[in-house]
Amino acid sequence: MHLPSRRPLLTGTAVTALLLSLSACGGGAAADAKTGEYKLVQNGVITAATQSEQPPFAITDSAGRPTGFAVELMNEAAERLDLKVQYKTTTLQGILAGLSAGQYDIGVAGVGATAERKKSVAFTTPFYWGFTDVLTLKDGKQDALPDFDGKRVGAVSGSVQEDFVHREMGGANLVKFKDQTALITQLLSGGVEAAVLGGASADAYVAKEPVRIAVKLASLQGSAFPMRKNGDPRLLKDIDHQIDEMIDDGTYIRLYKKYFHDPIASDLIKERPKLAEQVMNHPDLAPSRR
Structure with a gap:
């Protein structure tokens, strides 16, 4: 597996210095969350795509209920704000379009907080920062981006991975899919020779399907909760506050x-300095020193 990096990697001393300095930055007490009436699509209920x-x-779990890291994080934040969450399932493009149209209060998924998307939706502070992975079948021989020149490479339509293919894999033939299920199905059947996904999603498929990570690159932006531009700024601030509280209490x-x-990526620690102390208490989560 080829692991090129867009950033210099941290030495052991640099990791410690980073964590200590960021811990000091995050030491101030956050303002108490205000859980009064928010400007929501439905009073007292967060409508989430x-x-x-x-x-x-x-x-979606076996009972048909939404779950996952972003969903559990959102559910916990809402409970602490004494709010209920009503989920509506759609695609990535549906999340962003629905927020712009005022149909939803928030998007709950792994949504890259890109500069282009910030023109139409607001974002919380990132809650995750990972990698961009290129997947192939397990017996694939490719291990560098140029190996995919002239090949059919799939990505979810409207995703940051679609932008990645345009930007970093200009010699490939991009094939767009509505969701990850359709993309992985085509990879397994030979409809495409590679699939570009966020690193965490790629890991999940590697664990259960005959696929491998051919190329891994650091992401250029974190994943965050997108919200309506004309929504209640207090809700965005309070959700961010609750995530910081969750960092503090473990x-x-x-x-x-x-x-x-x-x-945990050093980029995420810079965005959420409260993570620095937690990472010092959990050395296995310290930024990579490869």
Whole structure:
């Protein structure tokens, strides 16, 4: 597996220095969350758009209920704000379009907070930062991006991975799919020779399907909850506050370990400095020193 990096990797001393400095930055007490009336699509209920097959962020369990890292994080934040969440399942494009149209209050999935998307929706502070992976069948021989020149490479329509193919794999023939289920089905049947996914989703498929990670690159942006531009800014601020509270009390780390095996990225610690102290208490989650 080829592991090129867009950023210099941290030495052991640099990791410690980063964590200590960021811990100091995050030491101030956050303002108490205000749980009064929010400007919502439905009074007292957060209307949330999610996906049914975006492991490990948002999936549907055997009982037909939404679950996953992003869903559990949102449910916990809402409970702490004394709010209920009503989920509506759609595609990534449906989440973003529905927020712009005022149909939803928030998107609950692994949504990259890109500069382009920030023109039409608001974003919380990122709650996850990972990798972009190129998957092939297990017997595939490719291990570098140029190996896919002239090949059919799939990505979910409207995703940051679609942008990645345009930007980094210009010699490939891009094939767009409505969701990850359709994409992986075509990879397994030979309809495409590679699938580009977020690293956490790729790990989930590697664990259960005959596929491998051919190329891994650091992501350029974190995953965050998108919200309506004309929504209630207090709700965005309070959700962010509750996530920081979950970091402080260990809830975030418990959920992270439930769904992820990778260390917490240094980019995420910069965005959420409260993670620095938690990572010092959990050395297995320290940023990679490869």
